[in-house]
Amino acid sequence: MRFHKSESAFFVFITLVLGACVTVLYAQKLLSIDPAVHLAGDQAPYLAKLMFATAVLLATALFFGVFFIYPLIRGQVKVESRLRAMTETLSARSETLEHAALTDGLTGMQNRRYFDDALREYLEEFERIGKPVGLMILDLDHFKEVNDNHGHDVGDEVLRTVASCLRDLTRYHDVVARLGGEEFAVVAPNMDRDLLVKFAERIRKAVASVSVTSGNVRLKVTTSVGLAIWDGKESAEEFYRRADRQLYNAKKQGRNRVCA
Numbered sequence: 001m002r003f004h005k006s007e008s009a010f011f012v013f014i015t016l017v018l019g020a021c022v023t024v025l026y027a028q029k030l031l032s033i034d035p036a037v038h039l040a041g042d043q044a045p046y047l048a049k050l051m052f053a054t055a056v057l058l059a060t061a062l063f064f065g066v067f068f069i070y071p072l073i074r075g076q077v078k079v080e081s082r083l084r085a086m087t088e089t090l091s092a093r094s095e096t097l098e099h100a101a102l103t104d105g106l107t108g109m110q111n112r113r114y115f116d117d118a119l120r121e122y123l124e125e126f127e128r129i130g131k132p133v134g135l136m137i138l139d140l141d142h143f144k145e146v147n148d149n150h151g152h153d154v155g156d157e158v159l160r161t162v163a164s165c166l167r168d169l170t171r172y173h174d175v176v177a178r179l180g181g182e183e184f185a186v187v188a189p190n191m192d193r194d195l196l197v198k199f200a201e202r203i204r205k206a207v208a209s210v211s212v213t214s215g216n217v218r219l220k221v222t223t224s225v226g227l228a229i230w231d232g233k234e235s236a237e238e239f240y241r242r243a244d245r246q247l248y249n250a251k252k253q254g255r256n257r258v259c260a
Helices: 005-033 035-040 043-102 112-129 143-150 152-169 193-209 236-252
Strands: 133-140 175-180 183-189 211-214 217-220 223-229
Touching (some): 043 112, 112 175, 133 193, 133 236, 152 175, 152 193
Antiparallel strands (some): 175 183
């Protein structure tokens, strides 16, 4: 078994101190027999040597502790401080990276990865408690024309404005995500079909009322919305596809409408 330097230094220090203690005890034993005789006879020089040896051992221990053990301890403290700081930095960086991995960089909303995980978790939990889960898929109408006619910077501003609108209208426990491009999704737990339709209509009207200014042009956009209520059996993927089919129907029927 190999000892660390600090451990070895500690053992040496303890050995020196113990040696000094043993020497002192032995000198005390000599004195306790007959102090007058021993101090006056041949034992006096011997006792003086013992006391000198004790002083040497203690001085050596003090020197060893100050100039060897203490620097080792300080070095370890510095290393531990650096490691702790590195750990905190890496932890913060990990949280930042995790946040970035689950967040849409343009709008600040949750992204598709977060949405997929959250949808599965909601379905598992609400299956257990027997409550409904609603799903809303939204797609901005004719968004390609916005990019083509006004540029991607204006298109990005439209997406940010719609994202802000969605955040303002949804509840704190709803999952609101940008799935990609001009497509958004809302997971609305504990909503039946009628409530979900009313909720989606409020969002559709709110999106239609917002505007983005580009130079002298004031842009307005609309959205088509597909809805579905989980049947308690289908997987998250099947549930999503069913809502997406309703979105397709909304587009096919003329856009700027809700289909459930």
